[in-house]
Amino acid sequence: MKANYSRLLRKTALFTVLSVFSAVGFSQSVEERLERLEQMAESRGQLQAxxxxxxxxxxxxxQNLRGQVEEHEYKLKQLQDRQRDLYKDIERRLSQLQNMGQVSSSSSSDSSESSDSSSNLSSIKSDDVHGAYQEIFSKVRAKKYAEAVTEYKAFLTQYPNSQYEASVHYWLGQIYFIQQNLDAALNEYKIVTSKHGNSSRAPDAMVKQGKVLVLQNKLDEAKAIFNKVIENYSGAPQQLAKNELQKLKNSNR
Known part of the structure; x- marks a missing residue:
């Protein structure tokens, strides 16, 4: 009887010990699983970030590439506009020469010689305008800025109201901008936008005007200029103005 009772006690004690170890093992397994789940969630969150x-x-x-593409498209359009204007100018000159030739053929020989002489002088003068402009622009490309500024000013005096007037003021603005003569640059850009608002130079001149104002810390005026560009133009000028406004926003200025 005592032997059976002792055996029962040993079995009960063994069962109790096994139950305790089993409970401890199960608890550790749950904690490990929770830890693994937390690690997985953290890794997934980092991956998503x-x-x-x-x-x-x-x-x-x-967005930057799109802006560059639009800027290149804008420059290409400028070149196409200039080429079209050049073709129109050539056609106009040819038409004038043809009319002059018809008039001279119906007049006396003295009158014909006078007409031909006048025609040649007119042609030479027009060629001088184009040649002079190209010669000065070659100095801009060569970074001979002081010479270019002097000759551009002389050009404006010698050839007032020429088809290159807007471009001359634009390039004067560019040179002054490079030289950090901001007041002079701003004045030249304003001449382009106010007096030659329909020229192909006007949109870019207005953007540059805003950039000068930013450098002068006239931020409200600069923002107004950039918004004006966005409202009035499309393509590269509009994108450039948006980029400048975003830069101001990012810098909290």
């Missing part, structure tokens, strides 16, 4: 950062970076790069 990295993906979002990469997406934002790609979007920003695409």
């Amino acid at each position: 990295d993906v979002m950062f990469q997406i934002n970076a790609i979007q920003e790069e695409l």
